[in-house]
Amino acid sequence: MNFELISTDSASSARAGVLTTDHGVINTPIFMPVGTVGSVKAVTQEQLRQDVKAQIILGNTYHLYLRPGLEVLSAAGGLHKFNGWEKPILTDSGGYQVFSLAANRKIKEEGVVFQSHIDGSRHLFTPENVMDIQRTIGADIIMAFDECPPYPSEYRYAKKSMELTHRWLDRCIKRLGETTPRYGHEQTLFPIVQGSTFKDLRTISATEIAARGCAGNAIGGLSVGEPEQDMYEMCALVCNILPADKPRYLMGVGTPWNILENIALGVDMFDCVMPTRNGRNGMLFTWNGVINIKNKKWATDFTPVDEHSPCFASRDYSKAYLRHLFAAGEYLGLTLASIHNLAFYLELITEARAQILAGTYTAWKNKMIPVLKTRL
Structure with missing residues (x-):
């Protein structure tokens, strides 16, 4: 295994690196x-x-x-x-x-x-x-x-x-x-x-x-x-x-x-385990904040689960449909919620790496955290 440190944020200890194993390369964080x-x-x-x-x-x-x-x-x-x-x-x-x-x-x-x-x-x-x-x-x-x-x-x-x-x-x-x-x-x-x-x-x-x-x-x-x-x-x-x-x-x-x-x-x-465990219980993490998809307020919301995500589970299904799947006890709801949350976590950490490489991580992080914590 080899680890190469590529960049460090000037305003914090955040780092971007490359971890190489026999089964492939991992970009860090x-x-x-x-x-x-x-x-x-x-x-x-x-x-x-x-x-x-x-x-x-x-x-x-x-x-x-x-x-x-x-x-x-x-x-x-x-x-x-x-x-x-x-x-x-x-x-x-x-x-x-x-x-x-x-x-x-x-x-x-x-x-x-x-x-x-x-x-x-x-x-x-x-x-x-x-x-x-x-x-x-x-x-x-x-x-x-x-x-x-x-x-x-x-x-x-x-x-x-x-x-x-x-x-x-x-x-x-x-x-x-x-x-x-x-x-x-x-x-x-x-x-x-x-x-x-x-x-x-x-x-x-x-x-x-x-x-x-x-x-x-x-x-x-x-x-x-x-x-x-x-x-x-x-x-x-x-x-x-x-x-x-x-x-x-x-x-x-x-x-x-x-x-x-x-x-x-x-x-x-x-x-x-949070992205999958919470997803199976109806809690979704998004770029706009945290959604309890079981809440009745989403029953007629036909907007995407997260319009900012490139992932199909976030982009191609509405909040109303996903809420329906949970209400009906459909296994598809568990899968879509799990994929959405995992994809969001990987999108978030990929963006964090990009911000480290750009030298803007700390300002971006301080702006993002209040948004991520918002209960929608």
Whole structure:
């Protein structure tokens, strides 16, 4: 993997770059649609390529390990062959799922024992077997196994969790060095900065992560319930420590305005289930603001969902028709809303990159955020 920094905004830390993997080139900053089980919900791979203009998607180690399972993925030749997505893929390590399964897991030095949310069966994730699982999945970018502490966390717990994450990282690096990619393409490890919302812990963690010298770095443990301002403060602190010549990935963030603010702080990569999850519930993000398409006010509005978008799902269907689909319980409504939101996210981040290259990012961002937050 190679990362080339192309331009930096003069009034902020926003950056434009090019990330090259064996499965293709990614222009940064970038938003990555989430395909937890190898599928972005309600959206086909062809729609992701042609309509959303996605450059990279995510899969999840925990979910893919449980279904379809490693035997199927191995026989298929990895996730790229299995799901037909020939562009880059990133896999989360399952650390966040361990966090979300708090009632059904036990964390210890060796790893995490957890119960499957599918059938209750018990499994053990260790840094070593999580690396092995991600070798079998075959993603281009793979994440280190970490513990994501909840918000709020007591200082003592956050410190203990962070130190465990660092020890697990060393085991991940060691195991990856003992194994080789299975499908003929390179796999790159990103470690994850933790430390909750404590400045000294985030400083320690970012310094430790930077010292490992990995090809890219991630920021985890944010967007888990903390105030937005705390997220921005932690992100700014960490980005000032992580090396500037390597991509920075903020995990699980977030709203369009969260993304624009964090780009200004120096983040290059984002993912979030929000565009598809909110879309399936009738919330649409547009260049004019946020629409609840289930609202009766749209019943006779025959204007496009978003007249500024080149995407067919936004341009070729009216608000009234999309509201009708939701009211009638038609699956097409879920698909159109998901494609619209994903396309909007990619349009937004593409425009953000253009503004960085033009040297006008900060003024544009400050103008756009109030508009994006508007409730229509």
